[in-house]
Amino acid sequence: MGIIKALKRPTLGLARTLGAFELVGTSSWRNRRLMILCYHGISLDREHEWRRPLFMTEDEFQGRLEVLAKGSYSVIPLAEGLQGLASGSLPERSVALTFDDGDYGFYAKALPLLKEFGFPATVYLTTYYADHRVPVFHLICSYLMWKHQGPLISAGDLTGGDLTFDTRSQEGRDAAQTALVDFAEREGLSVGEKDQLARNLASILGANADELWDSRVLQLMTAQEVREIAAGGIDVELHTHRHRSPRDKELYLKELKDNRLSILAKTGREPVHFCYPSGDYRPEFLPWLEESGVHSATTCEPGLAGPSDHHLLLPRLVDHGNLSTLDFEGWVSGFLALLPRVPR
Incomplete structure (x- = not known):
């Protein structure tokens, strides 16, 4: 302060x-x-x-x-x-x-x-x-990329397009999160569809989505x-x-x-x-x-x-x-x- x-x-x-x-x-x-x-x-x-x-x-x-x-x-x-x-x-x-x-x-x-x-x-x-017993979408996307940082993420694997995001840097993770949130808003994804998108991200990062979701991290x-x-x-x-x-x-x-x-x-x-x-x-x-x-x-x-x-x-x-x-x-x-x- x-x-x-x-x-x-x-x-x-x-x-x-x-x-x-x-x-x-x-x-x-x-x-x-x-x-x-x-x-x-x-x-x-x-x-x-x-x-x-x-x-x-x-x-x-x-x-x-x-x-x-x-x-x-x-x-x-x-x-x-x-x-x-x-x-x-x-x-x-x-x-x-x-x-x-x-x-x-x-x-x-x-x-x-x-x-x-x-x-x-x-x-x-x-x-x-x-x-909805699922993690808050934008938070879990950010947390996943922070916890499992390292891989390059291709937007084509998640939202389409030819952009690539580097999860090793905060800037890269922020850009990827923004792209995911913007895509979800633009496409009008439901809670379930956004959750599946987050699970897809977890899979790309090599994270165990079921284990993390069961822990109730970033859920209300x-x-x-x-x-x-x-x-x-x-x-x-x-x-x-x-x-x-x-x-x-x-x-x-x-x-x-x-x-x-x-x-x-x-x-x-x-x-x-x-x-x-x-x-x-x-x-x-x-x-x-x-x-x-x-x-x-x-x-x-x-x-x-x-x-x-x-x-x-x-x-x-x-x-x-x-x-x-x-x-x-x-x-x-x-x-x-x-x-x-x-x-x-």
């Missing part, structure tokens, strides 16, 4: 040693604010090596929960935190845990740890792939798994149906409606809180969300949510494998939020 340019890690460590984290963390300023943490995926395979800014290991996630437990943070449900924020009645050191997308790694890896620590959480669920929770976590107390909220943010009002409202109806059918509860897909938000979205009955919306802008923040533009810290334990402690205490950030 840009803040580290202004405050070198040794200085940050010294601040913790001297008690600055504790001083800020127990202040009335911090106790009037809610730290909303964002997670995307807990690795089932090697996803944390593939996309470190999105994934972390199970052990790393457990380490975060240990920091919160040892630091006596009040880990509370998101809805409760937002109510406390509005009424000025937050418990000390309030933190809310949120997970974007509904990745199967939440069910298999994060949920058991949350139960062990007794921490509540919110899942912002994008619902399209929750109805199924409808039954969503019902199970909701029945167990996990809050399931809005994240659009197809993880998209259309600029057209009617299309945007349709994404919200389809997402809401799907979650309602799976959980029996109507979702009212929202997370912007990929942190993509624009001023025109706010009245559309109000019209749709959305009570709150979180961004990916780092910081603590305070009493003066707009309820549809709430800051949230995206936690991931590249964020050190020291940085994490600095953020949840509130210390790093007080420091000026260097423009990126």
Whole structure:
């Protein structure tokens, strides 16, 4: 993060040693604010090596929960935190845990740890792939080429044409992924047809598709798994149906409606809180969300949510494998939020 340019890690460590984290963390300023943490995926395979800014290991996630437990943070449900924020009645050191997308790694890896620590959480669920037990197409194509990089891929073997992509380089893998996604969109491929295309790619790369698919890597929770976590107390909220943010009002409202109806059918509860897909938000979205009955919306802008923040533009810290334990402690205490950030 840009803040580290202004405050070198040794200085940050010294601040913790001297008690600055504790001083800020127990202040009335911090106790009037809610730290909303964002997670995307807990690795089932090697996803944390593939996309470190999105994934972390199970052990790393457990380490975060240990920091919160040892630091006596009040880990509370998101809805409760937002109510406390509005009424000025937050418990000390309030933190809310949120997970974007509904990745199967939440069910298999994060949920058991949350139960062990007794921490509540919110899942912002994008619902399209929750109805299809296959990997998310563009992600699995990228992951396959990263994990089995090396071969030259001929477009003729997959999409037609005479282009060749070199999977040894990130540039080559990105170009191949773009070509595959563009082809699928252009041809209007169904979920099943895109999945077969991904399996064909796996075959060309020498990967065992059945084994990888059975591991549930880059798949979302199924409808039954969503019902199970909701029945167990996990809050399931809005994240659009197809993880998209259309600029057209009617299309945007349709994404919200389809997402809401799907979650309602799976959980029996109507979702009212929202997370912007990929942190993509624009001023025109706010009245559309109000019209749709959305009570709150979180961004990916780092910081603590305070009493003066707009309820549809709430800051949230995206936690991931590249964020050190020291940085994490600095953020949840509130210390790093007080420091000026260097423009990126």
